[in-house]
Structure formats: structure tokens, C-alpha cells
Amino acid sequence: xxxxxxxxxxxxxxxxxxxxxxxxxxxxxxxxxxxxxxxxxxxxxxxxxxxxxxxxxxxxxxxxxxxxxxxxxxxxxxxxxxxxxxxxxxxxxxxxxxxxxxxxxxxxxxxxxxxxxxxxxxxxxxxxxxxxxxxxxxxxxxxxxxxxxxxxxxxxxxxxxxxxxxxxxxxxxxxxxxxxxxxxxxxxxxxxxxxxx
Numbered sequence: 001x002x003x004x005x006x007x008x009x010x011x012x013x014x015x016x017x018x019x020x021x022x023x024x025x026x027x028x029x030x031x032x033x034x035x036x037x038x039x040x041x042x043x044x045x046x047x048x049x050x051x052x053x054x055x056x057x058x059x060x061x062x063x064x065x066x067x068x069x070x071x072x073x074x075x076x077x078x079x080x081x082x083x084x085x086x087x088x089x090x091x092x093x094x095x096x097x098x099x100x101x102x103x104x105x106x107x108x109x110x111x112x113x114x115x116x117x118x119x120x121x122x123x124x125x126x127x128x129x130x131x132x133x134x135x136x137x138x139x140x141x142x143x144x145x146x147x148x149x150x151x152x153x154x155x156x157x158x159x160x161x162x163x164x165x166x167x168x169x170x171x172x173x174x175x176x177x178x179x180x181x182x183x184x185x186x187x188x189x190x191x192x193x194x195x196x197x
Contacts, residue, residue, distance in 0.1 A: 055074055055076040066087075073094065087106065094112045098114065099119075104141045116154075119154075150167055153172070161177045168188070
């Protein structure tokens with residue numbers, strides 16, 4: 001049996017974008033998405049006292065050590081371990097399935113694509129004893145303003161990514177990136193620059 005359509009009429013304009021035919025499943029999904037959006041905006045305002053968007057499905061450990069600036073978007077199913085302090089500036093995006101752990105400082109206007117991971121700590125690996133018995137070492141990651149980090153990139157501890165830099169999809173960044181430099185690869189190396197012409 002075909003799914004019946006629901007007609008939603010919101011104005012007298014026949015060409016109105018909102019005068020559309022929805023099947024019930026589409027309509028329920030649209031309603032769910034709008035509720036989800038409102039709850040995410042409320043979470044940003046109530047839990048983090050900012051005008052932004054923090055998805056209700058993002059998992060934030062130690063939220064008292066997590067700060068975001070106005071207009072910043074934290075996408076769904078992200079994992080944030082803020083025990084050592086994580087800050088986002090204003091007008092940033094951190095897309096779905098990303099992972100942040102450790103002491104991380106992110107500037108203004110930073111774009112972080114889906115499945116990006118940043119780890120500001122690492123295991124010690126002396127040969128004298130098994131790795132699981134050794135202490136972890138903790139560093140810091142600094143992402144300066146106007147940086148774009150592509151899908152699936154990994155940023156490791158004690159790295160600074162300079163203003164305006166671009167990190168290619170899938171790159172593994174183990175060292176500092178100069179401002180306005182485009183890097184890619186494993187490990188990431190400079191491949192171009194954003195020099196104005």
C-alpha cells in the first residue's frame with residue numbers, strides 16, 4: 001500500500017518553498033530534526049552559556065572544563081574528553097564523529113570536518129617495561145584562527161597549527177604547521193600554501 005501524502009499549506013503563494021507535499025515519514029523526520037536543533041541550541045545556552053549549537057548526542061566528559069565561543073557548532077556523535085581543558089573560539093564547526101582529548105585550544109573561525117581526532121597525550125614506550133605500566137605524557141594542541149582541517153585528519157600532541165593553515169583529509173599531523181600552509185599525507189608535509197595573489 002503506498003504511503004499517503006500530507007499537504008502542508010503555510011501561505012497563499014503557490015510557489016512558496018513551504019507549500020510542499022510530505023509523506024508522513026518525511027514529515028516526522030523534519031519535525032524530529034527541528035526539535036533536535038532546538039534542544040542543541042538550548043544545551044549550548046544552558047550548559048555552556050553561549051549562543052551556539054552543541055548537539056544533544058555529543059558526549060562531553062568534564063563539561064566544566066569545556067568552553068565554546070558564540071556561533072560555534074558541535075556536531076552529533078562527537079566525543080570530547082575535556083579533563084585538561086578544551087576551548088573553542090567563536091564561529092567554529094566541529095562535525096560529526098570527531099574526537100578531542102587532552103589540553104586543546106582552538107581559535108576563531110576554525111572548520112573541523114567529520115571524523116577528525118586530536119589527542120594531546122601519548123603513552124610512554126620505554127623498552128624496560130610493558131607499555132600499559134608506563135605513565136602517559138601530556139602535551140597541548142593549539143589550532144590558531146581560520147584553520148580548516150579535512151575529514152579524517154589526526155592531530156597529535158604538542159602540535160601548533162598556524163593561522164590560516166589547511167590540513168588535508170586523512171593527514172596525520174605530528175609537527176607544527178606554519179601559517180597559511182597546506183599540508184597532507186602520513187606524516188603530514190607541506191604541499192602548497194595559501195599565499196594571496
